[in-house]
Amino acid sequence: MAALAAASLLLSAGCASEDGGPASSDGSPTPPAGSASSPAASSSPPAERPPAKGSVDVVSTLTEKLSSPWGLAPLPGGDLLVASRDDATITRIDGESGKKTEVGTVPGVSPAGEGGLLGLAVAPTYGADHLVYAYFTTESDNRIARLQYDESKPAGQQLGAPDTILRGIPKGFVHNGGRIAFGPDRMLYAGTGETGDTGLAQDEKSLAGKILRMTPDGEPVHGNPSADSVVYSWGHRNVQGLAWDKQKRLWASEFGQDTWDELNAIEPGKNYGWPEVEGEKGEAGYVDPVAQWKTSEASPSGIAYAQGSIWMAGLRGERLWRIPLSGTPGQEPSAAPQAFLEGKYGRLRTVVAAGGDTLWLVTGNTDGRGTPKQGDDRILLLKVR
Template sequence: MTGRTRRVEGTKIVQRRAGSAVLAAAALLLTAGCSSDGEPSDGDGSASPATTTAQSSPSAPAAGQTPPPAKGSVKVLRTVATGLDSPWGLAPVPGGDLLVSSRDDATITRVDEKNGDTTELGEVPGVSAAGEGGLLGIALSPDYASDHMIYAYYTSASDNRVVRMLYDEKKPAGEQLGAPDTVFRGIPKGMIHNGGRIAFGPDGMLYAGTGESGDTGLSQDKESLGGKILRMTPDGDPAPGNPFPDSVVYSYGHRNVQGLAWDREQRLFASEFGQDTWDELNAIEPGGNYGWPDAEGEGGGSGFRDPLAQWSTDEASPSGIAYAAGSVWMAGLRGERLWRIPLKGTEASAKPQSFLADEYGRLRTVAPAGGDKLWLVTSNTDGRGDAKGDDDRILEVRVR
């Protein structure tokens, strides 16, 4: 599988936006897990069954909360939009519409959730789209109702970085994005393993999943930003309560994190690509070491966090995840399916189930759509999929 062992030089310097204000709010400490990363070049291979690993839960489920049923279901309700080019990140906006980033075109597009009509907000300047890099994850400011800021993670000519831009709906289409304000820079870049998922947590802090850019040594180096989950204030400073002094590093030993989600108890989970053997879903603990490159999958030994579930790389190659109906739902790229992992605390309460296998091709992003519904974004126009005439698309699905 090409792209799994290529090495790229990484960056070791943590740089944050000068003069940014540190938020005084107390941080919520989120919980436990392990990880693997990087999107491999797709290929065929024999599937092996998913396995689950039990690990102690740092906090019990809420009173009266029962685990989800062992068997779930997925129903595709409708196709929301078609004809999207290399979609990557998704962010619902107040009122129901959806913002979608294009990795290769470096544009952000608004999709009318009711009729699928699209309006381009504009192009993000400075994006260098090559290999797995480009315009990746997007997220709305926690104060979006008042500041109308869109955050974006992208690959530049020199690094991966996080910026924020004013979204002005009153301006003409194509001119609605303000100039990028760099919030955080210096994340290692490469042709592979650029991470890219960003999300604001329930504590109001900004989390970013990064990759080791093909240089495996970065993952265990706590001074490097590569192969990490980062946690920062909306202005790009180390968040209060982070496990390492004056550092945005929240967890380390990752290969390529591309999925972040929280459950009802505000516990953080992350998906990650393995190299040749095991892809992983991890429950994230502050300061936790998830093993890469010394461990892939469970059984890595003392000091490493085991995944709560793992898959053969043929079945998963995971990107986005979301929490709904008591389960984590994980989009599979090479696996071309949606995985359900029912939870009891930070353990998988039953064997993972797959849905939609080989029906819609590669699946890149899954996001909550309210209640028991999810948004699901395909990824067949990214150069690795088998694009059909109406690809790529956004689906609305109901899950149980």
């Protein structure tokens, strides 16, 4: 009965899953030409953007046979931590050999639908405190906790008890957000979803459908729109990608519903429109995306910045998008987005900068929506330019 109820909920949500809704046969990306902070400036047709020119080479497959991988966090020294959404485990991957060592299980995780153990982040102070942060779904909510990673203990028993720094993020069968990352300001950011309850995205008192900014202890940060709130921006449907460019500008990927997936330039206190608008509308009071895609071409999850571009992993779209940046607000993107690896590795969940011209890319074919191939899921090392 539980499975039937879950399926019924998903069907009643229609296009509410992370894979977006049905798209027209015209699946070409459409980059709006206006400033992310000034929707009215978006007047040039997409055709004026020249095509991007770049390349992606798969250097190697670091590791294979991962189960529902979601969050990925590099450790000092080059190894990686990867979260299993459905198993609630964190595994360490040797950055050279790909050897897998289970670190431990995060207690209290309740995986269902798009919930479970999601984003991971390593504290900027990891060298001193060995703290790892996790975003996960419980029976009652989504929350963020920090856990101490003690490498001296036996494998599988190296995680300390979760110290919850933020609780009460609304949960749903869909749209739980889940990406967390430390910014250049050493503060912790989190992307949340509106759980399928669209009104929460416009409710500034709710933590759902938001980008949050907090101290490492989970407290509001000076400079947030409201001094007593961790809410940084709102009007989001389901944010699963966070990254900063070399100018320390925050970028976020967002799932659309029927029509447009988005890449947004995030500014504090701005409203990104959902559910009042989807994609580029040029309506006063809402921020237009910098680039948008038909949902069949993207359904974006993780993003990373490297070599002057945002790189965006597509789930339903099964491709890696490059969005070249000019560095000048109002002139983004500098060229039309360019797709790579289309259909070659299936669903792509997470992409993380590995330094210089390299990226780590995590596939997502064992999440219940993909068609796993032999070896799935895997982490790939890419060289990009």
